[in-house]
Amino acid sequence: MREAWLIARREYLERIRSKAFRISTVLIPVFFGLIFGAGALSGKLSKGPRHIVVASNDPPLAESERAELMAASEDGKDPSSRPTVDVKAPLTESELAPLNAEVQSKQIDGYLWLNRRPGTTRVEATYTSGGSADFVGKDRMQDAIGHALVREELEKRGASSEEIQALLKDVDLKTQQMKNGKALASDASKRFWGAYLMTFMLYFAVVFYGVNVAHSVVAEKTSRVFEVMLASAKPESLMLGKLLGVATVGLTQMAIWIVFILLLSASSLWMALGLGGLAAYGVTPLRLIFFVLYFILGFFLYSSLSAGLGATVSQESEVQQFSMIIVLPQVIGLVLTAYILGNPGAWPVVLLSLFPPCTPIVMSLRMAAMAVPAWQLALSLVLMVLSIYGMVWVATRIYRVGILMYGKRPTLPEILRWLKYS
Amino acid sequence: MAPLVELDRASKAYEQKVAVRDLNLRIEPGTMFGLLGPNGAGKTSSIRMMVGITVPDSGTVNLFGRPFTRQSLKKVGYLPEERGLYRKMKVMDQLIFMGELRGLTAELAAKRAQAWCERLQIADAAQNKTEELSKGMQQKIQFIVTLLHEPELIIMDEPFSGLDPVNATLLQDTLVDLKKAGRAILFSTHRMDQVEKLCDEICLIHRGEAVLSGGMREVKSRYERNRVIIDFAGDNGFLSHEAIAEFREYPGHVEISLKPHGDAQALLRAAQQHAQIYRFELVEPSLEEIFIRTVGEKVDA
Numbered sequence: 090m091r092e093a094w095l096i097a098r099r100e101y102l103e104r105i106r107s108k109a110f111r112i113s114t115v116l117i118p119v120f121f122g123l124i125f126g127a128g129a130l131s132g133k134l135s136k137g138p139r140h141i142v143v144a145s146n147d148p149p150l151a152e153s154e155r156a157e158l159m160a161a162s163e164d165g166k167d168p169s170s171r172p173t174v175d176v177k178a179p180l181t182e183s184e185l186a187p188l189n190a191e192v193q194s195k196q197i198d199g200y201l202w203l204n205r206r207p208g209t210t211r212v213e214a215t216y217t218s219g220g221s222a223d224f225v226g227k228d229r230m231q232d233a234i235g236h237a238l239v240r241e242e243l244e245k246r247g248a249s250s251e252e253i254q255a256l257l258k259d260v261d262l263k264t265q266q267m268k269n270g271k272a273l274a275s276d277a278s279k280r281f282w283g284a285y286l287m288t289f290m291l292y293f294a295v296v297f298y299g300v301n302v303a304h305s306v307v308a309e310k311t312s313r314v315f316e317v318m319l320a321s322a323k324p325e326s327l328m329l330g331k332l333l334g335v336a337t338v339g340l341t342q343m344a345i346w347i348v349f350i351l352l353l354s355a356s357s358l359w360m361a362l363g364l365g366g367l368a369a370y371g372v373t374p375l376r377l378i379f380f381v382l383y384f385i386l387g388f389f390l391y392s393s394l395s396a397g398l399g400a401t402v403s404q405e406s407e408v409q410q411f412s413m414i415i416v417l418p419q420v421i422g423l424v425l426t427a428y429i430l431g432n433p434g435a436w437p438v439v440l441l442s443l444f445p446p447c448t449p450i451v452m453s454l455r456m457a458a459m460a461v462p463a464w465q466l467a468l469s470l471v472l473m474v475l476s477i478y479g480m481v482w483v484a485t486r487i488y489r490v491g492i493l494m495y496g497k498r499p500t501l502p503e504i505l506r507w508l509k510y511s
Numbered sequence: 512m513a514p515l516v517e518l519d520r521a522s523k524a525y526e527q528k529v530a531v532r533d534l535n536l537r538i539e540p541g542t543m544f545g546l547l548g549p550n551g552a553g554k555t556s557s558i559r560m561m562v563g564i565t566v567p568d569s570g571t572v573n574l575f576g577r578p579f580t581r582q583s584l585k586k587v588g589y590l591p592e593e594r595g596l597y598r599k600m601k602v603m604d605q606l607i608f609m610g611e612l613r614g615l616t617a618e619l620a621a622k623r624a625q626a627w628c629e630r631l632q633i634a635d636a637a638q639n640k641t642e643e644l645s646k647g648m649q650q651k652i653q654f655i656v657t658l659l660h661e662p663e664l665i666i667m668d669e670p671f672s673g674l675d676p677v678n679a680t681l682l683q684d685t686l687v688d689l690k691k692a693g694r695a696i697l698f699s700t701h702r703m704d705q706v707e708k709l710c711d712e713i714c715l716i717h718r719g720e721a722v723l724s725g726g727m728r729e730v731k732s733r734y735e736r737n738r739v740i741i742d743f744a745g746d747n748g749f750l751s752h753e754a755i756a757e758f759r760e761y762p763g764h765v766e767i768s769l770k771p772h773g774d775a776q777a778l779l780r781a782a783q784q785h786a787q788i789y790r791f792e793l794v795e796p797s798l799e800e801i802f803i804r805t806v807g808e809k810v811d812a
């Protein structure tokens with residue numbers, strides 16, 4: 090035990106003192122900030138088309154559509170970014186050629202062709218543009234067409250323009266979440282980002298430190314330091330010490346980040362930006378505790394595997410070949426984020442959240458979306474601990490043989506044979 | 512007193528290849544033991560069994576008179592053939608860490624490390640990172656790592672390979688001092704001349720088997736002294752003596768191989784009658800010759 094402790098301490102101190110630790114402690118949050126900041130900004134900055142033409146065989150419809158498009162782009166935007174919308178009506182389908190030419194020559198960004206079947210309310214709408222229409226633009230345009238048709242119909246039935254305005258006004262939807270019998274006001278998009286960011290950080294930390302363990306095992310193997318170490322410590326102590334050391338480094342880094350976020354969220358800058366308290370993002374003490382717990386368990390599960398696999402190769406570049414095994418089960422959780430958040434209680438999601446390799450990611454997503462029953466949380470912890478036990482058993486056996494093998498990479502049957510060596 | 516190391520018919524095979532076959536070996540306290548053999552003969556495999564890195568497939572390994580346990584490794588200093596150090600660590604930190612792993616307190620490890628660094632003339636580099644040092648210096652650090660916990664038994668795999676003559680001599684002298692202080696030392700090498708100067712006992716391995724072992728004197732005495740060197744002036748008529756198998760003559764100097772059981776003393780008497788003799792030496796065979804003769808026989812057999 091003393092050996093494992095010494096090895097863990099060395100691992101910890103060497104890493105904490107390293108430049109890589111300082112750099113990653115600062116750069117990873119900056120990196121995350123940039124990704125999410127860029128996501129948020131691009132939503133705000135994305136400009137719809139600046140100059141479009143509404144063409145139709147039905148002039149009142151075209152006028153109405155123009156008014157809707159102008160109104161839709163008014164909310165929250167400064168006047169300079171509003172698009173110019175021209176109307177060309179009446180036009181027939183055969184007269185669209187000049188508009189196509191204008192799109193080609195970039196005189197206009199695009200045109201909307203509204204074709205009303207004579208004598209019906211049905212309208213065919215086609216938007217032609219130089220670039221591919223962005224989602225936001227498409228949504229807005231679809232809404233505008235719908236509104237224009239309703240407006241037209243209402244006008245025909247003699248409604249006043251005030252009445253129409255009032256009817257067509259967007260409803261402001263407030264969301265709230267039932268938790269422990271109390272309805273809490275919640276901001277769904279903030280909660281989504283909170284859940285997504287936390288889960289992504291968890292994923293990132295487990296993968297980052299897991300692959301890190303493999304690299305450092307291979308580095309020690311190539312520098313041949315193992316043989317010296319083996320004369321004074323058991324392979325089990327070597328591996329345990331390394332895992333404990335690296336895990337503590339990971340926890341230290343997380344503690345720094347968490348303290349930083351807590352300080353930042355309490356700062357006046359945060360308030361000034363109107364970002365709201367952490368609770369608005371669904372960050373509760375319980376979730377923070379499980380965040381750390383799932384990091385520790387996820388780390389030990391994946392990094393013991395990674396230490397075992399790292400011991401089978403002789404060159405750092407070969408680590409790439411199996412890092413997929415570490416990434417894949419967790420990516421499944423990330424890919425299904427939307428589904429899991431939407432159906433946190435569905436039985437496939439429950440099963441997935443209890444499957445140890447997926448537990449950290451899937452369970453923390455579920456926790457963001459619902460109050461997960463305590464027995465499921467407890468069971469997930471028990472299952473993870475059991476599978477870590479099994480994984481460490483397998484990994485140490487691979488590790489103790491592997492660290493002294495050089496040259497050709499062992500085949501799977503060879504590795505299975507190593508398991509039998511005691 | 513029980514031998515410090517005793518291998519009894521130890522064998523080890525890797526997949527298809529037999530690395531060591533039925534090796535018997537004993538190292539007594541206070542001896543310098545040379546494990547000899549060409550590359551790939553099974554020296555490293557034998558040593559790895561002694562320090563418990565691998566377990567023999569058959570046969571036994573006893574350390575300090577008892578079957579191998581990890582506990583007894585506390586009294587063993589092992590220098591592997593493949594040198595390994597943490598490259599990014601400072602030399603002194605590294606030495607203290609290794610000392611602590613072997614059961615020393617940090618203070619004691621630091622004190623001894625400092626003393627050794629001074630003795631091996633690398634004290635100036637103690638605060639540098641290991642990767643900044645030359646290969647020879649790294650090897651000295653490795654050497655210190657092996658000795659820091661004052662082991663009773665020192666096992667070194669190719670300790671002098673890759674060192675310049677000055678440093679090789681420095682380390683050889685250190686080993687001799689340690690032996691004088693009562694430690695038992697085993698080292699492997701493929702350089703026969705080093706063994707000849709340093710060792711009390713040898714074991715010669717070829718293709719995983721011991722082909723020759725015993726005390727240095729005793730081994731040599733098993734081989735006839737059948738080479739004669741004579742410096743002389745005058746008539747060289749004695750070169751037709753019946754004891755001579757062949758000779759190579761230079762001005763005033765001749766190197767002679769005797770026939771089996773050729774009488775060197777009779778040759779000396781004959782030479783005296785013909786010429787003025789300045790030097791008459793009955794040369795004992797070098798280990799290298801013995802090695803080539805022994806292995807050559809085996810290879811032919």
